[in-house]
Amino acid sequence: MADTKNIKVLLVEDNKDICEMYAATFMREGFTVYTAGDGKSAVEKFHNKKPDIVLLDIMLPEADGFSVLKTVRKQMNPYTPVVMLTNLDANHFEKHANFDEVDAYLVKSNYTPSEIVLKTIEILKVNKML
Amino acid sequence: MAQRFTKTGHKVAPKKRLMLGQKLTLRLPFLSHQKATPAPSSSLPETAEVLKKRVHELNVLYNIHAHTRMILPLKKVFEDVVKDLCLACRYPQGVEAHIHFDDQVYSSARSHKKLKYKISRPIIVRGHKRGSIEIGYHEKPLDGLIFTAEENRLITQLGEILSAHIESRETLERYGKVVAKSIHGVYILKGDEFRYVNPKLARIFGTTPDGLMYSSFSRFVPKCKCAKKLLKSPKLSSLECTEKARRSDGKWIDVQIVTQKIQYHSSQGVVGMVQDITRLKKAEEKLKTFNHELQAKVREKTKHLEEANRRLQSLNDLKDEFISVTSHELRSPLTNIRGYLSMLVEMSSREGLPYEAKNYLMKAYNSVQVLNYLVNNILDVSRIETGRLKLHKFRVDLPQLLQSVIDNMSFQANEKGISIRLENLIGKADPFVILDEVRIRQVVRNIVENAIKFSSQEGSILLTLKAKKTSRIIEIRDGGVGIPKNALELIFEKYSHVSTGKQNENGTGLGLFVSKKILEAHGGSIAVKSRLGKGTTFILTIPLK
Numbered sequence: 122m123a124d125t126k127n128i129k130v131l132l133v134e135d136n137k138d139i140c141e142m143y144a145a146t147f148m149r150e151g152f153t154v155y156t157a158g159d160g161k162s163a164v165e166k167f168h169n170k171k172p173d174i175v176l177l178d179i180m181l182p183e184a185d186g187f188s189v190l191k192t193v194r195k196q197m198n199p200y201t202p203v204v205m206l207t208n209l210d211a212n213h214f215e216k217h218a219n220f221d222e223v224d225a226y227l228v229k230s231n232y233t234p235s236e237i238v239l240k241t242i243e244i245l246k247v248n249k250m251l
Numbered sequence: 252m253a254q255r256f257t258k259t260g261h262k263v264a265p266k267k268r269l270m271l272g273q274k275l276t277l278r279l280p281f282l283s284h285q286k287a288t289p290a291p292s293s294s295l296p297e298t299a300e301v302l303k304k305r306v307h308e309l310n311v312l313y314n315i316h317a318h319t320r321m322i323l324p325l326k327k328v329f330e331d332v333v334k335d336l337c338l339a340c341r342y343p344q345g346v347e348a349h350i351h352f353d354d355q356v357y358s359s360a361r362s363h364k365k366l367k368y369k370i371s372r373p374i375i376v377r378g379h380k381r382g383s384i385e386i387g388y389h390e391k392p393l394d395g396l397i398f399t400a401e402e403n404r405l406i407t408q409l410g411e412i413l414s415a416h417i418e419s420r421e422t423l424e425r426y427g428k429v430v431a432k433s434i435h436g437v438y439i440l441k442g443d444e445f446r447y448v449n450p451k452l453a454r455i456f457g458t459t460p461d462g463l464m465y466s467s468f469s470r471f472v473p474k475c476k477c478a479k480k481l482l483k484s485p486k487l488s489s490l491e492c493t494e495k496a497r498r499s500d501g502k503w504i505d506v507q508i509v510t511q512k513i514q515y516h517s518s519q520g521v522v523g524m525v526q527d528i529t530r531l532k533k534a535e536e537k538l539k540t541f542n543h544e545l546q547a548k549v550r551e552k553t554k555h556l557e558e559a560n561r562r563l564q565s566l567n568d569l570k571d572e573f574i575s576v577t578s579h580e581l582r583s584p585l586t587n588i589r590g591y592l593s594m595l596v597e598m599s600s601r602e603g604l605p606y607e608a609k610n611y612l613m614k615a616y617n618s619v620q621v622l623n624y625l626v627n628n629i630l631d632v633s634r635i636e637t638g639r640l641k642l643h644k645f646r647v648d649l650p651q652l653l654q655s656v657i658d659n660m661s662f663q664a665n666e667k668g669i670s671i672r673l674e675n676l677i678g679k680a681d682p683f684v685i686l687d688e689v690r691i692r693q694v695v696r697n698i699v700e701n702a703i704k705f706s707s708q709e710g711s712i713l714l715t716l717k718a719k720k721t722s723r724i725i726e727i728r729d730g731g732v733g734i735p736k737n738a739l740e741l742i743f744e745k746y747s748h749v750s751t752g753k754q755n756e757n758g759t760g761l762g763l764f765v766s767k768k769i770l771e772a773h774g775g776s777i778a779v780k781s782r783l784g785k786g787t788t789f790i791l792t793i794p795l796k
Binding site: 136138139142143145146180208209210211212213215220226228229230231233234235 | 581582586594597623627630634639643689
């Protein structure tokens with residue numbers, strides 16, 4: 122994988138096991154990974170670490186994924202791709218947000234961690250970040 | 252009764268009818284006139300004779316007039332006429348008079364034999380001969396002269412009088428009947444006064460025709476001003492109104508009145524028709540009340556229904572939420588198991604595990620995948636049933652999608668020694684299609700899973716991707732047991748199972764149902780061809796737009 126080392130991934134996931142699983146897979150592929158277990162720290166880390174891409178769960182303590190998404194989208198430059206990574210229904214997502222605002226909507230149980238990494242790389246390529 | 256006139260134009264008092272055999276010579280006014288101008292060339296006895304004849308003739312004519320009154324029945328008129336006619340003849344003793352009318356014979360004699368010497372005149376009513384009047388003798392009179400000129404004239408006139416009489420009588424009867432039997436009250440007003448009323452009007456006002464005649468219309472219908480308005484305005488010819496009318500017993504009823512202007516005895520009058528609409532009005536009111544009640548009931552029922560609907564809606568929402576939450580809760584551990592198992596699988600392929608461990612691992616991983624798809628299918632059925640299946644379409648590389656499904660299922664296939672192959676025949680056509688990747692993946696997986704399930708050991712499954720101008724076709728062919736013809740139509744139904752006699756063919760029966768709905772939501776379709784023992788081909792069509 123070319124240049125994945127320069128890519129900073131912010132992984133927002135409150136389930137520790139799942140978080141660890143994704144983090145391990147991303148790191149094995151060479152990415153730099155930051156994790157956040159709740160919405161509040163996710164917003165903080167987004168500002169401090171300036172990640173290149175955000176993988177975002179919806180059901181989170183403190184502040185939910187929708188509010189994190191809003192914060193990320195407020196910052197126009199540089200554009201940060203967001204992959205919704207959740208087990209919630211897309212129907213539910215649509216009630217609160219718009220699909221145009223996200224780069225992908227993935228239901229966690231439908232993908233293996235490796236597949237998630239592949240998807241992420243795909244999106245980075247589309248955005249000419251890889 | 253109107254004044255009567257004799258043929259000569261002299262007034263005759265109506266009640267002083269001359270009776271036959273009565274001495275009348277001196278009473279008649281025209282007698283003096285006749286006397287004043289006697290025929291100059293005749294002798295006195297001759298003049299007296301002529302006069303007597305004239306008087307006789309006139310007398311008969313007068314009597315005939317008196318007889319032809321409308322008030323008398325026609326039969327009586329005929330009988331009187333034949334009697335009087337005989338008396339007018341020269342030889343009243345030998346003469347017989349007959350009237351034939353409408354197959355009836357009225358005769359002056361008791362038995363009416365055919366007359367040998369006679370004069371006859373037809374009775375013609377409206378151009379049709381309806382009968383005849385005749386006088387005659389059975390034997391020739393002694394003087395040889397059978398009928399005098401006067402007698403001839405008399406009988407001719409009589410025929411005409413009777414014809415006219417019958418015609419008027421029939422006209423009058425006809426109109427009289429129409430008005431008398433009318434279901435509407437009919438009246439004629441001169442000013443405000445009843446000048447004609449039919450029996451029905453009297454019945455409507457609770458009185459008799461005699462009680463109504465010459466009484467005031469406004470006494471019965473005080474508020475109807477139609478007659479006044481009609482007579483005032485030269486333009487109006489007819490008016491209609493619905494008013495309250497007071498019957499003679501003081502009871503108020505509802506009437507509908509149609510009034511028309513007419514000429515009445517050379518001045519203006521009004522003819523009106525009255526209909527008692529009291530019952531109609533009552534029925535109308537009842538209907539109105541009933542309608543109101545009905546509306547109230549409908550409102551109430553609607554309220555109940557709305558409430559029930561709300562309850563159902565909230566139940567539906569609850570069900571939706573339940574499924575949503577349940578699926579979310581189910582998916583969390585599934586993600587974990589699947590994730591870690593996949594990592595183990597990847598690790599084992601890197602580092603090498605004993606064959607058995609690897610095998611167990613793959614079995615577990617596979618089952619998790621199946622479980623995940625089951626959860627998705629159940630969720631989808633619920634979405635489809637509530638009409639909430641929504642697609643999230645993106646540009647997707649279709650050949651890559653198919654290959655990834657095949658890769659994902661290769662272990663399951665390998666276990667049965669089945670090979671799965673993709674044949675990409677789209678050539679230079681665009682591999683990208685706008686679709687819901689998750690859903691189409693689910694559809695292909697559902698069908699490939701079935702193909703594996705129903706394929707025999709060492710079989711093969713072929714996915715063929717074809718390009719058409721406006722769509723992409725995915726054919727999924729297996730060489731399995733096939734589907735019986737009678738079951739082909741049913742396989743896309745919910746919870747349908749087709750028994751093939753094979754074991755391990757259990758499933759939720761939702762896969763094909765969900766697949767069909769997903770393709771339909773894309774604007775595409777699914778079809779199936781199958782031959783028992785030869786295999787099955789599913790043809791999926793996905794439109795480009």
